[in-house]
Amino acid sequence: MDKNDLMQLVTLKMPYGKYKDRLIADLPGHYLNWFAREGFPKSELGRLLQLMQEIDHNGLKELLQPLRSQTEARHD
Structure with missing residues (x-):
């Protein structure tokens, strides 16, 4: 696992299924x-x-929050 994997979790959307278009994270x-x-x-x-x-x-979703903030700042 590297930072790029984690960035993908907060930027890549589910391409199909019940949760289509929802971020993987x-x-x-x-x-x-x-x-x-x-x-x-x-x-x-x-x-x-x-x-x-x-x-x-493992209850570690909060680790993604700084990456979410980075991606949100880019879109502003």
């Missing part, structure tokens, strides 16, 4: 846990979903 825990049970996609998206599930499961 904003996906609900139950949805991420569903992927953990059923299997993550075999792709870059799957790797990022798995990373987000680990962050969420």
Whole structure:
């Protein structure tokens, strides 16, 4: 995991499904846990979903807040 992976979590949107167009970092825990049970996609998206599930499961979502602030500042 590196900073680029974390930046992708706060900038990349889910491309399909019930939570289409929601940032990966904003996906609900139950949805991420569903992927953990059923299997993550075999792709870059799957790797990022798995990373987000680990962050969420371990209660570390607040670590993404500084990165969110950076991306919001860029869009202002």
